Amino acid sequence: AQKVTQAQTEISVVEKEDVTLDCVYETRDTTYYLFWYKQPPSGELVFLIRRNSFDEQNEISGRYSWNFQKSTSSFNFTITASQVVDSAVYFCALSEGVSGGYNKLIFGAGTRLAVHP
Amino acid sequence: AAGVIQSPRHLIKEKRETATLKCYPIPRHDTVYWYQQGPGQDPQFLISFYEKMQSDKGSIPDRFSAQQFSDYHSELNMSSLELGDSALYFCASSSYSLAGGYNEQFFGPGTRLTVL
Numbered sequence: 001a002q003k004v005t006q007a008q009t010e011i012s013v014v015e016k017e018d019v020t021l022d023c024v025y026e027t028r029d030t031t032y033y034l035f036w037y038k039q040p041p042s043g044e045l046v047f048l049i050r051r052n053s054f055d056e057q058n059e060i061s062g063r064y065s066w067n068f069q070k071s072t073s074s075f076n077f078t079i080t081a082s083q084v085v086d087s088a089v090y091f092c093a094l095s096e097g098v099s100g101g102y103n104k105l106i107f108g109a110g111t112r113l114a115v116h117p
Numbered sequence: 118a119a120g121v122i123q124s125p126r127h128l129i130k131e132k133r134e135t136a137t138l139k140c141y142p143i144p145r146h147d148t149v150y151w152y153q154q155g156p157g158q159d160p161q162f163l164i165s166f167y168e169k170m171q172s173d174k175g176s177i178p179d180r181f182s183a184q185q186f187s188d189y190h191s192e193l194n195m196s197s198l199e200l201g202d203s204a205l206y207f208c209a210s211s212s213y214s215l216a217g218g219y220n221e222q223f224f225g226p227g228t229r230l231t232v233l
Contacts (some may be wrong), residue, residue, distance in 0.1 A: 033221075035221065037224075043205060043226070043227055043229070044224065044225075044226045044227065045160070045207060045209075045224040045227075046224075047221055047222070047223060047224070050220075050221045091159060091160070103173075104150060104162040104165060104173055104175060105150075105152075105160070105162065105209075105222060106162070107159035107160050107161075108159060109158075109159050110159050
């Protein structure tokens with residue numbers, strides 16, 4: 001069965017601190033996709049990154065970076081020099097399979113990040 | 118760039134009433150998904166459509182039904198509403214290509230349904 005675990009329910013940091021959000025997943029498929037979405041207080045879900053199971057290269061986008069390790073089934077997300085605007089709920093999600101383009105997302109419970117001035 | 122459009126953005130209904138939520142996917146996206154997010158919860162998959170056919174079904178109550186039309190827009194119909202149906206309902210769309218494979222789902226702004 002597929003499952004996504006985000007053990008950190010809430011994280012509180014002060015601006016300019018670095019923060020890492022953990023994500024551990026379970027799947028029996030050898031081909032799968034991992035995602036991170038941001039949900040600010042306004043409620044929309046904002047896509048941040050997609051990674052497929054064959055690509056373990058880490059990625060950096062501005063202050064955001066992602067560390068994908070298949071050996072530990074983890075896909076962690078780091079925000080460097082956090083800002084107040086980073087305050088949101090962050091969801092890690094998993095999708096299995098390759099065919100048809102119609103694979104549902106299984107979300108973790110989310111991590112609420114509060115960045116204080 | 119065009120995004121996923123959902124209407125209405127807010128909806129208030131009484132118990133036992135019916136509600137219809139609409140979703141207009143990003144142009145040329147062939148797959149539509151519906152998710153339900155209760156207060157303080159993560160989004161839960163309800164149902165999806167690929168090329169106007171139901172492709173997958175999640176924890177969708179029998180009181181709910183959905184379809185995708187020839188113009189690819191989708192509607193989620195909810196009958197005999199219960200207090201527990203109060204939630205944020207998201208529609209997402211994606212596209213699939215033989216060359217690129219499965220693409221990420223882009224979410225609409227959501228419809229906030231309140232059942233009184």
